[in-house]
Amino acid sequence: MTGVAPFLTIAEASRLIAAKKLSPVELTKALLARIEAVDPKINAFLAVTEKQALTAARAAERAVMAGNKSPLLGIPVAYKDIYETAGVATTAHSRILRTNVPKDDAETVRRLREAGVVMLGKLATHEFAIGGPAFDLPWPPAKNPWDTRRFTGGSSSGSAAAVAAGLALGALGSDTGGSIRLPAAYCGIAGLKPTPGLVSRRGVIPLAPSLDTAGPMAWTAQDCAILLDVLAGHDPADPASVPGPKISYAKSLDVPVTGLRVGVLRHLYEHDLPGTPELLHAMNHAIATLTSLGCRVDDVTLPSLQEYNAVGRVIISAEAYALHEATLHSRISDYSRTFRIRVLPGALVRASDYIAAQRRRSDLIALTAKAFERVDVLLSTPTQGAAPILTDQRPDDGFARPLLTTLANVAAVPSLAVCAGWTVGGLPLGVEFIGPAWGDATLLRLGHQFEHAAGTRGRRPEL
Amino acid sequence: MSASTAPPLPPVSPAEMQTLVSRAGLSLNPGQMADLVLAWRQVAGLLALIPRDRPMTDDQAYVFRLSPPAATVGVSPASKPAAKAPPARKAATKPAPKATPVRKAAKPTARQAARKLARSQVAKQPTKKPASRKPARRRR
Numbered sequence: 186m187t188g189v190a191p192f193l194t195i196a197e198a199s200r201l202i203a204a205k206k207l208s209p210v211e212l213t214k215a216l217l218a219r220i221e222a223v224d225p226k227i228n229a230f231l232a233v234t235e236k237q238a239l240t241a242a243r244a245a246e247r248a249v250m251a252g253n254k255s256p257l258l259g260i261p262v263a264y265k266d267i268y269e270t271a272g273v274a275t276t277a278h279s280r281i282l283r284t285n286v287p288k289d290d291a292e293t294v295r296r297l298r299e300a301g302v303v304m305l306g307k308l309a310t311h312e313f314a315i316g317g318p319a320f321d322l323p324w325p326p327a328k329n330p331w332d333t334r335r336f337t338g339g340s341s342s343g344s345a346a347a348v349a350a351g352l353a354l355g356a357l358g359s360d361t362g363g364s365i366r367l368p369a370a371y372c373g374i375a376g377l378k379p380t381p382g383l384v385s386r387r388g389v390i391p392l393a394p395s396l397d398t399a400g401p402m403a404w405t406a407q408d409c410a411i412l413l414d415v416l417a418g419h420d421p422a423d424p425a426s427v428p429g430p431k432i433s434y435a436k437s438l439d440v441p442v443t444g445l446r447v448g449v450l451r452h453l454y455e456h457d458l459p460g461t462p463e464l465l466h467a468m469n470h471a472i473a474t475l476t477s478l479g480c481r482v483d484d485v486t487l488p489s490l491q492e493y494n495a496v497g498r499v500i501i502s503a504e505a506y507a508l509h510e511a512t513l514h515s516r517i518s519d520y521s522r523t524f525r526i527r528v529l530p531g532a533l534v535r536a537s538d539y540i541a542a543q544r545r546r547s548d549l550i551a552l553t554a555k556a557f558e559r560v561d562v563l564l565s566t567p568t569q570g571a572a573p574i575l576t577d578q579r580p581d582d583g584f585a586r587p588l589l590t591t592l593a594n595v596a597a598v599p600s601l602a603v604c605a606g607w608t609v610g611g612l613p614l615g616v617e618f619i620g621p622a623w624g625d626a627t628l629l630r631l632g633h634q635f636e637h638a639a640g641t642r643g644r645r646p647e648l
Numbered sequence: 649m650s651a652s653t654a655p656p657l658p659p660v661s662p663a664e665m666q667t668l669v670s671r672a673g674l675s676l677n678p679g680q681m682a683d684l685v686l687a688w689r690q691v692a693g694l695l696a697l698i699p700r701d702r703p704m705t706d707d708q709a710y711v712f713r714l715s716p717p718a719a720t721v722g723v724s725p726a727s728k729p730a731a732k733a734p735p736a737r738k739a740a741t742k743p744a745p746k747a748t749p750v751r752k753a754a755k756p757t758a759r760q761a762a763r764k765l766a767r768s769q770v771a772k773q774p775t776k777k778p779a780s781r782k783p784a785r786r787r788r
Binding site: 491492494495496498499502510513514517518522525526527529530532533534538541542544545548580581584 | 668669672673674675676677680683684686687688690691693694695697698699700702706
């Protein structure tokens with residue numbers, strides 16, 4: 186990156202741009218060059234919008250010279266390819282939408298554009314944000330920058346890979362059962378699944394509307410907070426959107442976490458879905474780090490992971506099938522095998538099954554909310570261990586294992602994944618902070634201070 | 649924690665699966681059918697974990713939450729024809745919630761859309777007398 190330091194965070198780049206020590210045009214050119222050099226190794230991008238990026242960067246540069254100091258001015262980001270982008274193909278990584286060119290931006294894309302970000306392009310995902318890596322689609326799946334033989338996690342696979350590899354300073358992902366936090370953990374970055382309703386989903390291709398959330402992914406929790414300051418806000422065009430708290434997430438990051446009550450969901454990763462020895466070691470280290478920050482840590486028990494998982498999977502299967510039914514009737518062979526295996530069972534889920542799942546979900550929401558009477562934050566992990574080998578991911582093992590992340594989706598609460606450390610082999614491990622509804626600011630604050638205390642942000646993948 | 653769940657679903661024979669799939673309007677090749685059979689077994693296992701022993705009068709999760717009456721005062725009442733958008737200055741002085749004008753600006757209401765459609769249909773029939781506009785409006 187000629188003249189531009191590699192691996193800048195959004196916060197760092199923002200400070201340099203505001204001080205006129207970094208040109209948005211030079212930063213954008215440097216990232217475009219890095220994308221050209223590195224992306225063929227990790228397949229994070231489905232499309233690079235070079236011309237639009239340079240136009241936006243020049244506009245940002247003019248605004249900077251005119252004295253505008255918006256924190257996201259001239260910051261290059263990219264979008265999971267389920268976010269509609271005006272005039273730029275939005276494919277959902279699917280043959281079905283290969284020629285889909287939206288007329289309007291998603292509300293989140295619009296907000297970021299107005300804040301002065303530079304869109305670098307569109308990012309890989311699992312097809313329609315469900316399933317796993319598929320090799321029977323027009324584009325290959327993304328690869329993990331820490332070891333390109335390994336899985337990124339998904340479905341916001343390209344978003345996590347691009348940020349970890351330093352190809353974009355931030356990205357947007359979506360999370361219906363863990364699709365922001367799983368890849369964030371496997372790729373060693375930060376990813377926030379916000380409280381439902383905090384961030385608009387208008388213009389984001391849905392998967393299961395009663396569980397879908399849109400959220401930021403970046404190298405640090407601080408960068409996620411900077412993005413969330415722009416993303417959060419009421420959008421009447423999203424029926425789930427509500428006016429959230431009027432606060433600055435970025436400005437509250439340094440309020441001390443001393444005395445914060447952290448409940449450890451140990452049963453999730455030690456019993457319900459046991460983690461690897463290295464993961465368990467990382468979790469114990471995370472608990473020690475939180476204690477060193479002055480948090481009061483104690484174990485908490487919730488219903489079993491299998492219960493949250495059953496409810497989440499049934500709802501996703503039924504709602505996704507309903508969304509895709511017409512296209513499955515006419516173009517079933519144009520979907521990947523992985524997608525079909527995950528979604529077709531929804532055709533056989535009865536209305537009474539779906540309603541039973543929704544009713545049980547209301548119990549689980551209440552039971553999870555009750556836990557927050559005793560603690561401020563719950564601690565878990567998004568994954569059982571480090572990223573597995575990409576080609577070991579089978580299309581038909583989708584329902585076999587529960588996901589640790591689904592709890593937060595079913596319980597309708599926010600959740601933040603940040604890097605907890607590395608395996609002996611140099612692969613990232615993640616930790617997950619879960620908060621009560623509207624507790625997003627606390628999660629970002631804790632994540633930010635945890636990252637500093639754990640010292641996990643100084644290492645980047647070598648590509 | 650509720651312990652009672654639905655009785656396990658009986659295994660589905662290939663013929664029964666074919667019937668279910670046809671009834672769903674799907675046309676699957678043998679490979680796709682085999683995948684569905686395996687995936688359905690796993691989903692059936694998940695369904696068996698969901699409790700069903702709730703009282704009939706229990707809260708329903710699938711409710712619609714309406715805005716409180718105060719928040720809807722500013723919205724065109726159903727009994728009144730949709731008024732033209734008020735001038736910006738006037739709207740700003742109204743105590744109505746902020747969401748209302750934004751929603752109108754973002755997307756026309758169903759009533760407005762229907763009216764627009766009716767108008768366009770009328771416009772396409774120049775030979776008809778003006779009286780024909782009335783039924784078109786009433787039909788809404």
